[in-house]
Amino acid sequence: xxxxxxxxxxxxxxxxxxxxxxxxxxxxxxxxxxxxxxxxxxxxxxxxxxxxxxxxxxxxxxxxxxxxxxxxxxxxxxxxxxxxxxxxxxxxxxxxxxxxxxxxxxxxxxxxxxxxxxxxxxxxxxxxx
Amino acid sequence: xxxxxxxxxxxxxxxxxxxxxxxxxxxxxxxxxxxxxxxxxxxxxxxxxxxxxxxxxxxxxxxxxxxxxxxxxxxxxxxxxxxxxxxxxxxxxxxxxxxxxxxxxxxxxxxxxxxxxxxxxxxxxxxxx
Numbered sequence: 688x689x690x691x692x693x694x695x696x697x698x699x700x701x702x703x704x705x706x707x708x709x710x711x712x713x714x715x716x717x718x719x720x721x722x723x724x725x726x727x728x729x730x731x732x733x734x735x736x737x738x739x740x741x742x743x744x745x746x747x748x749x750x751x752x753x754x755x756x757x758x759x760x761x762x763x764x765x766x767x768x769x770x771x772x773x774x775x776x777x778x779x780x781x782x783x784x785x786x787x788x789x790x791x792x793x794x795x796x797x798x799x800x801x802x803x804x805x806x807x808x809x810x811x812x813x814x815x816x
Numbered sequence: 817x818x819x820x821x822x823x824x825x826x827x828x829x830x831x832x833x834x835x836x837x838x839x840x841x842x843x844x845x846x847x848x849x850x851x852x853x854x855x856x857x858x859x860x861x862x863x864x865x866x867x868x869x870x871x872x873x874x875x876x877x878x879x880x881x882x883x884x885x886x887x888x889x890x891x892x893x894x895x896x897x898x899x900x901x902x903x904x905x906x907x908x909x910x911x912x913x914x915x916x917x918x919x920x921x922x923x924x925x926x927x928x929x930x931x932x933x934x935x936x937x938x939x940x941x942x943x944x945x
Contacts, residue, residue, distance in 0.1 A: 717902060720895040723924070726888075727931050729860075733871045734934040740868040747864060760857070767853060770846050777843060809861045 704791045712769045715762035722759045760805055765798035838897060845894035852887040859884075872938065881939040885932055892928045896921060 700706075732743030746752045772790050775781045781790055818825075859880070863871050874880050899920055907913040 713898075713902065716895075716898045720899055723892065723895060723927065726891075727927050730884075730931055730934050730938075733868070733875065734938050737868040740871065744864070763853065763857060767850065771850065774843065774846060805857060805861060809865070812862070812865060 704788055708769060708791050708794065712766060712773075715766040715769075718762045719759065719766060722755075722762075725755070757802075757806065761798060761802045764801040764805075765794070768794040768797045768801075838900075842894065842897045845890050845897065848886075848890045849894055852883065852890055855883055856887050872941070875935065875938045876941075878939070881935055885935055888928060888931045888935070892924050892931075896924050 729743060729747070732739045747756060772781070772794050775790070781787065859874070863874060875884065900917060903913060903916050903920070907916055
């Protein structure tokens, strides 16, 4: 494959809501995919017994663990909300530019709100199961 | 019914891959993941504040175990569909692209088998030390 020079694009094209949300959808998707092994690990700790489960909880409760979980929470809610936005496009709705921008900002706001709500609920409900 | 002319088929023209099927299954898994994903986040938040027996009791319910298996199958599948596109977009060397896709698929398939097996094991287990 011969690497011929190409015109600068990423270095010159001004980022806009459309392109930024689009790549964010892909990035959050990939990050969520990287979370799959941790999902499997969590289920494994449950299957192995109280000792393993406790180490799992220690890991997820650590600073690194909680940072990862917070990151995944945001990625999940962003990807979910933007995914729904995509589904509307799939049935042909919401393509007017003003609607694209409106739904775009709505997605960002919803993702932030849902992430924060989840974590507040999680902390407030300590031991409440 | 194929729209391709017999001559084009004989000459081996056109795409060798199935695009529509990929598109459909990505949408179907997305739609399924809206309720399943929200259920999953809700469940994890509640379980992470509990101890081992809480999780065991939860997974002994046929409803919860089925939902977790359904969620796992759907999310692993959705992740593969998404990551497949990412690999196809960014990996240009054909040998590396094909290998990556194969490895990814096998890895996810293996993880899925392990996950379903563990969920089933917890579901039918009678006691933990």
